[in-house]
Amino acid sequence: MRMAAKLHPLRLRYADPHLLLVDEIKYNFAFVNHGAAMIHDRIHRARMLRGLSLEALANSLGDISKQALNKFEKGESKPNSTRILQLAKALNVKPEYFFRSDAIQLAPLEFRKLSKMSQARQASVREKMHDHLERYEALERCFDAETTVQVLPTQSLSVANAEEAEIAAQQLREQLEIGHDAIAHLTELLEDNGIKVALLDGPDDFDGACAATHDNQHVLIGLNRHRPGERVRFTAAHELGHWVMALPADMSEKDKEACCHRFAGAFLYPRARVLQDFGNHQRSRVFAAELLNAKRRYGVSMQVALRRLKDLELLSEAGYRNAYFEFNKHGWRTHEPEPLLPERPRRFESLIYRGLAEDLFTPSRAAEFLQCRLDELDPALDHLTLSA
Numbered sequence: 001m002r003m004a005a006k007l008h009p010l011r012l013r014y015a016d017p018h019l020l021l022v023d024e025i026k027y028n029f030a031f032v033n034h035g036a037a038m039i040h041d042r043i044h045r046a047r048m049l050r051g052l053s054l055e056a057l058a059n060s061l062g063d064i065s066k067q068a069l070n071k072f073e074k075g076e077s078k079p080n081s082t083r084i085l086q087l088a089k090a091l092n093v094k095p096e097y098f099f100r101s102d103a104i105q106l107a108p109l110e111f112r113k114l115s116k117m118s119q120a121r122q123a124s125v126r127e128k129m130h131d132h133l134e135r136y137e138a139l140e141r142c143f144d145a146e147t148t149v150q151v152l153p154t155q156s157l158s159v160a161n162a163e164e165a166e167i168a169a170q171q172l173r174e175q176l177e178i179g180h181d182a183i184a185h186l187t188e189l190l191e192d193n194g195i196k197v198a199l200l201d202g203p204d205d206f207d208g209a210c211a212a213t214h215d216n217q218h219v220l221i222g223l224n225r226h227r228p229g230e231r232v233r234f235t236a237a238h239e240l241g242h243w244v245m246a247l248p249a250d251m252s253e254k255d256k257e258a259c260c261h262r263f264a265g266a267f268l269y270p271r272a273r274v275l276q277d278f279g280n281h282q283r284s285r286v287f288a289a290e291l292l293n294a295k296r297r298y299g300v301s302m303q304v305a306l307r308r309l310k311d312l313e314l315l316s317e318a319g320y321r322n323a324y325f326e327f328n329k330h331g332w333r334t335h336e337p338e339p340l341l342p343e344r345p346r347r348f349e350s351l352i353y354r355g356l357a358e359d360l361f362t363p364s365r366a367a368e369f370l371q372c373r374l375d376e377l378d379p380a381l382d383h384l385t386l387s388a
């Protein structure tokens, strides 16, 4: 109730969500102190974030040419305060976004299906992840060192082929002390091991990506929130594979992907349990009902369960082909029975509410972290009470 009492007057004061945090004194302070030197980069990044061309942004502002906008982005001219507010509104960011200190340097991203995504869409996803990681890192800095979780070391498992990826997944399970059990909440397991996870509104051809800072102290797995839960889990495990495995530098992209796929399958549905469920000798057919049960128990798609049987040589070639044919016939390759809901990462939000309760930052700052409006921030769950 304490927070609700605090939030209420603010809610009334700032009616326009786009002007939520605008405060002339604060604005001038930030602007004068930081100057245009970093603002130009932030304008460019905000435009990338929204996947807009210079022309599209100029059109939405209406009273500026794309050449003039380009000058802002190059730092050749400096937007005045009115223009900053206009840009914030058009780009759907808070004005503070343009003044955030730009401390995070990212290492290259790993994309699945990289080649299928256009450069502009890749830039947009990259910027979304960059932005999230930046906010996440700033949030963690509000807490003492004990709150920061040690990151699972990168490239600690040497893998030269798919068979070794299977073993690497098993080794990681041992290291994390999770035995052969089903992983009930994969994002929680990742976050407990210092790997940040975010669900993003990505383009249709985006599954997931892994981004890290150059010092490997912060790593984020971004996942497309519009995919079925089982696919999101598989992508998360695939990206985890990219993070923990040391693959030969000269390995082809295709082989690297195959290793990460194998790792993901083995991590989610370990060999010992596949043998337990399907028997330890090769057979010539498998029923869809068996695969569906594996899905229910291990949170993998039926396709992944089937692929496990092939990889572990528990199903003959003909048996695999027949099952694959059945998948096509039923349209299960795109829409499987009993899709799961995507897991929701919790840590980021939990830290925000904890910080609010401990008065480590203001509700305005919390809303900025969450990228929501101040009136959407509801730590006391008042909205829930009202709608119940």
Ligand SMILES: [Zn+2]
Pocket: 110, 111, 112, 238, 242, 256, 257, 260
């Ligand atoms: Zn990959």
